[in-house]
Amino acid sequence: MAALASYAALSFDVYGTLIDWxxxxxxxxxxxxxxxxxEISDDAVLEMHARHESAAQAQTPARNYSALLATVYRRCAEELGLPADWEACERYGASVPDWPTFEDSADALAYLKQHYRMIVLSNVDNRSFAGSARRLGIAWDAVFTAEDIGSYKPSQRNFDYLLAGIERMGLARSALLHTAESMFHDHVPARANGLDNAWIYRRHQKQGFGATMDPGQLADTTFRFNSLRDMAEAHERGDL
Structure with a gap:
């Protein structure tokens, strides 16, 4: 296994990894x-959301994420047997910039930025990401969004776009460490594309997959950490 310090760049999922979506x-x-x-548990809410979001992303892959979330809100309302006017749906779709960061994200990113080129590969629209980026606080070296690509992870198109992007940046595939929480959206396709990966296992104390679909089978991981702070501290210690 390569050492953390041996990579030149990190590609990040954002929502679920850096932002507490x-x-x-x-x-x-x-x-x-x-x-x-x-009563409905938070995990039941998240699993419902995951089903409708994943279906919408597959059915309308070029649709802007904030608009897609408005439809997800409507589908959730229908599943729960509740009314929802379109204005409420749109408010939900516009809420992404207000979603909080994980408490360790900004400091860990600031540390990692000193050592790596930092790349975003996210299922989001550019306007929504701009709001999240202000919370995260670093200057990204490249930002690849679903809006740019015209599809959503885990589509192969998104990873083709990432690989073409790092080639333009003069980076070999072996120099990139894909860093993410979601097995479904990120680790399964990353490994299929021959990428090393770091699993930021935010849900390590919870059951199930929350807001992501069950991948069916877990992907192998090059590294596993329970938070981005753990990853930054491992790099600083030089123990991996």
Whole structure:
């Protein structure tokens, strides 16, 4: 296994890895879930969201993420048997820039930026990412969004775009470490494309896959950390 310090660049998933999208989703769906006359767990809400988001991304791969989320909100309302006017759907779609960062993300990114070229590969639109980027605080060396690519991970198109992008940057595939939480969106396709990977396992104390679909089989991982801080500290110690 290569050492962390041997890579020249990190490519990042953002939502679920750097941004606490599950908290953002649960909060954003409260206008629906607060109307229920029964209890529904956060994980049940997230799993419902994952089903509808994944279906929408497969059916309308070129659709802007904020617009796609508006439809996801509507589909969730229908599944729960609740009314939802389109204005409420659009408010949810516009909420992505308000989703919080994980508390360790900004500091860990600032440290890693000193040692790597930093690349975004995210299932998001550019306007929404701009709001999240302000929270994350670093200057990215490249930003590849679903809006740019016209499809959503785990589509091969997104990884083709990433690989073409790093080639333009003069980086070999072996110099890139793909860094992400989602097995479904990131690690399974990253490994299929011959990329080394770091699993930031944010859900290590929870059951299931939350806001991502079950990948069926877990991908092999080059590194595993429970937070981005753990990864930064491992690099600083030089123990991997």
């Amino acid at each position: 599950e908290s953002g989703m649960v909060t954003g769906l409260r206008p629906l879930t607060d109307q229920l006359d029964r």
